[in-house]
Amino acid sequence: MEPHERVAAAASERVEDAVDQISDDLVGFASDLVRVRSVLNHEEPAQELVRERLEALDLEVEEIRADEVPGIEDHDEYVERDLSYEDRPNLLATREGADDGPSLLFNGHVDVVPEGDRDAWSFDPFAGTVEDGRLLGRGASDMKGGVAAMIYALEALDRAGIELLGDLSFNTVIEEEYGGSGGTLASVLAGVDADAVVIPEPTGFDSWIANDGVSYFRVTVEGKGAHAAETDAGVNAISKLLPIYHALEGLHDERKTTVHDELFEEWHEHTVSLNLGTLRGGEWVSSVPDEAVLEARISHAPEETREGLRETVERTVERAAEGDPWLQEHPPEIEWFGWRGRSAKIDPDEPIVRTVEAVAETTLDRESHAKGFPGGIDSRFFVNETGTPAVCFGPGAYNIHGTDEYLPVAELEELTLALALTAMSWCGYRVTPDES
């Protein structure tokens, strides 16, 4: 069975009709998901809703808990948190294929970022209501709409009498917004896999096939405290830190011109980013500061390595300190701390990428381009751990992570159709004869 075969027009029409018929249920389910405030550590009620839906499709649902995955804490993207995984499972369910066609996995996160200042919203962020053809609320487009669509894609196939020839699996996860280690990383390390993976994150029907890597670092410079009236008796740590700050800006200016990956330059003018995020120094205006600290977030392109970037940053800091007798004796300290995200990239010619793009173009009549996402996306865990081609492909992003998030219902329906046709195209299918 060759993947990405064309779906016959008659079969495609049957699925389209089925999506129309189930639309109310689809929207109702997406609304129910939005009504659950599934921020970090409160994902379970959303997973319960998903479990019910999967069981209604006659699927057996398996739980994967991060604390039961051996060795996960040794993984370099694992983030130690003071949270229990006891009531925070990831879910896995599979509809077995009718033959031995290629397998496909739909993955989606049920967690959302907090709503922020509720008064800034023009509607209740967890109302989950539909107004003017829009499903309103936190998570509507990132990515409860996607989770609803991937499940109702199977509902539509069943209703249309379409049997897939390869396995279709569903993996809904926690913690994506917080690095993904307790969610998709745990799932992948527990053996969740398929011949290809589609994640319906809000990509605007483009295919995201790469993401950059992210590292946080901290530079601490020591000074010597003194009374402000006797500044010459002290060493000002802020003054010593500033040349380092400028050297890092200089490094970034250079990297903007030397590091290029066109997948990322669809987003920004530059492939890589540096954010000098915090700067602290001194405690009192009448004292010479004896310590100054800066913290920064720096990204690296898929063709770079984190180790290489670290060396470059450390060398930049060392060079900036050269020629300063105080800093020679009191070298700046560099720490790499907190979350570290690896980069990933798959070939734009991967059959699963071509499949989703073809579905978007032929069935939805939408343009679809391969892009790289400047940040962490869960597809990297499949790509990096098992070499499985994984692509993000989903609806538009409407005020995600901001106020007044929503998703047009029409896009929810389009995505459901697109995912159903992607599964048919990828896994192969047969139409069961009408019983009438």
Ligand SMILES: [Zn+2]
């Ligand atoms: Zn998301």
